[in-house]
Amino acid sequence: xxxxxxxxxxxxxxxxxxxxxxxxxxxxxxxxxxxxxxxxxxxxxxxxxxxxxxxxxxxxxxxxxxxxxxxxxxxxxxxxxxxxxxxxxxxxxxxxxxxxxxxxxxxxxxxxxxxxxxxxxxxxxxxxxxxx
Numbered sequence: 001x002x003x004x005x006x007x008x009x010x011x012x013x014x015x016x017x018x019x020x021x022x023x024x025x026x027x028x029x030x031x032x033x034x035x036x037x038x039x040x041x042x043x044x045x046x047x048x049x050x051x052x053x054x055x056x057x058x059x060x061x062x063x064x065x066x067x068x069x070x071x072x073x074x075x076x077x078x079x080x081x082x083x084x085x086x087x088x089x090x091x092x093x094x095x096x097x098x099x100x101x102x103x104x105x106x107x108x109x110x111x112x113x114x115x116x117x118x119x120x121x122x123x124x125x126x127x128x129x130x131x132x
Contacts, residue, residue, distance in 0.1 A: 013131025019047035042076035
């Protein structure tokens, strides 16, 4: 539930709340550790938290070949570095694993023509656009 609430907080722009919700690093015995670590890294990046670099490194170390977590981590790194290339790689990753919601959220962050594609996808999914 904590991860689902974190995604909702990220979507709605509640950055301080999501950073607090994911305050602790994941334990190594959780089956969802990779997704948690990547989401935590994104939350800390978006909240401009000084722990973001350590969280990104921890996520990278735990990720393996987990496609969903890879997409989240690419998005987090793209946001931190203000690198649209990394954001586009995240979009491609989410498209490859057929994850339209995360692809749309990432396209929204890229902006311009990608934002229009994101709006269309979110509408098809019945989701509201993310907060700015």
